[in-house]
Amino acid sequence: MIVGITARAAGTDAPVEQRFGRAPYFVFVDTETGKAESVENPLVDAAGGVGPRAVQMFSEHGATVVITGQVGGNAAKALEVGGIKAYAYRGSGSVADALAQYTAGNLQPLPLA
Amino acid sequence: MKIAIASGKGGTGKSTVAANLACTLSRSREVVLVDCDVEEPNLHLFFPATTVDVPVTTPVPEIDPARCTLCGECGKFCRFGALSVLKDRVLVFPELCHSCGGCSLVCPQGAVREVPRTVGRVACSRPLPALVLISGVLNEGEVQAPAVIRAAKLLAEGHPLTLYDASPGIACPVIETLEGSDACILVTESTPFGLHDLRLAAEVVERVGIPAGVVINRSDGKDEETLDFCRERGLPVIMTIPFSREIAAVQNRGGLIAALLPGWEERFVALFEAVVKIAGVSP
Numbered sequence: 561m562i563v564g565i566t567a568r569a570a571g572t573d574a575p576v577e578q579r580f581g582r583a584p585y586f587v588f589v590d591t592e593t594g595k596a597e598s599v600e601n602p603l604v605d606a607a608g609g610v611g612p613r614a615v616q617m618f619s620e621h622g623a624t625v626v627i628t629g630q631v632g633g634n635a636a637k638a639l640e641v642g643g644i645k646a647y648a649y650r651g652s653g654s655v656a657d658a659l660a661q662y663t664a665g666n667l668q669p670l671p672l673a
Numbered sequence: 674m675k676i677a678i679a680s681g682k683g684g685t686g687k688s689t690v691a692a693n694l695a696c697t698l699s700r701s702r703e704v705v706l707v708d709c710d711v712e713e714p715n716l717h718l719f720f721p722a723t724t725v726d727v728p729v730t731t732p733v734p735e736i737d738p739a740r741c742t743l744c745g746e747c748g749k750f751c752r753f754g755a756l757s758v759l760k761d762r763v764l765v766f767p768e769l770c771h772s773c774g775g776c777s778l779v780c781p782q783g784a785v786r787e788v789p790r791t792v793g794r795v796a797c798s799r800p801l802p803a804l805v806l807i808s809g810v811l812n813e814g815e816v817q818a819p820a821v822i823r824a825a826k827l828l829a830e831g832h833p834l835t836l837y838d839a840s841p842g843i844a845c846p847v848i849e850t851l852e853g854s855d856a857c858i859l860v861t862e863s864t865p866f867g868l869h870d871l872r873l874a875a876e877v878v879e880r881v882g883i884p885a886g887v888v889i890n891r892s893d894g895k896d897e898e899t900l901d902f903c904r905e906r907g908l909p910v911i912m913t914i915p916f917s918r919e920i921a922a923v924q925n926r927g928g929l930i931a932a933l934l935p936g937w938e939e940r941f942v943a944l945f946e947a948v949v950k951i952a953g954v955s956p
Contacts, residue, residue: 606752607753609766610754613751615759616748616749616759619757634769641762
């Protein structure tokens with residue numbers, strides 16, 4: 561399973577970013593192999609409509625779970641239709657910490673509908 | 674002849690000037706007044722009348738799932754996020770679409786078809802014997818103001834004398850309104866904000882290439898800074914409306930000073946003559 565986490569920088573040591581579509585980086589972690597891929601988000605400075613476009617990037621990377629602070633209405637709709645589950649991480653820890661919290665079952669799902 | 678009324682700052686009196694000018698001119702000729710402030714049209718408050726409404730539609734994408742291979746090209750192309758290509762379908766957000774048509778061009782499968790979607794309407798009426806009012810109305814939550822402005826201006830075409838009342842600001846809706854105008858009246862007020870936004874608006878009309886004159890509204894008689902700016906930029910000041918309780922009282926009950934206060938009809942006739950001179954075309 562691939563988990564996508566919004567981050568302020570590349571790598572699993574980077575702090576988690578609370579914003580979804582405008583997060584500077586997306587870190588995709590394969591939970592089977594433990595491999596992480598960091599992707600710079602080209603939408604940081606886009607004028608609008610970043611939510612649905614970010615969801616397409618998560619879909620393309622095969623992510624089925626997103627960990628972020630919060631998502632907007634359009635992103636929520638796209639995540640729901642795309643079958644991607646979103647979980648809220650409100651802490652100030654790293655990508656690795658967010659993933660550990662998710663694996664331990666401590667994160668609450670974000671309401672999408 | 675087409676005259677645009679713009680301001681930069683909101684609430685300076687664009688609609689006051691437009692409505693009074695239209696009322697005045699309609700006593701001697703046919704006039705069409707177009708409310709291009711489609712996000713909050715208000716000229717109908719001065720000219721209540723029964724309207725005939727024409728819907729305004731813009732094209733938005735519709736995906737043919739039989740042809741779509743989910744390649745993702747349309748979603749990557751759309752800078753407004755109106756298309757999200759997911760694992761098993763393409764999700765369309767029509768309210769984010771700016772109708773550029775790019776998705777249908779980049780689709781290698783010909784799977785994107787454009788279908789009309791209503792974003793607003795144009796309301797047409799004849800409130801006075803020689804005055805036609807055409808108001809653009811953008812539906813709430815929609816972004817495509819220019820499409821409604823284009824439609825309103827199109828319905829006004831063919832008339833010899835047309836006034837366009839612009840929205841505040843200097844963004845796309847104002848530029849759409851200015852396009853094709855022979856002259857522009859910039860309405861300002863003698864406040865720091867009024868002057869700040871007049872500077873911006875003056876720059877826009879200059880870039881679009883439309884000759885302009887300035888109306889100072891709610892003047893307290895201390896307009897030196899505004900007058901200095903106008904002199905510097907070669908913008909003639911073609912009318913000054915004083916800050917007056919009497920004028921405000923007429924305005925507040927939806928009245929027109931050109932019709933209700935002595936001397937103002939003549940002043941709006943003079944304003945029109947000054948604009949004709951600025952435009953350099955025959956009315």
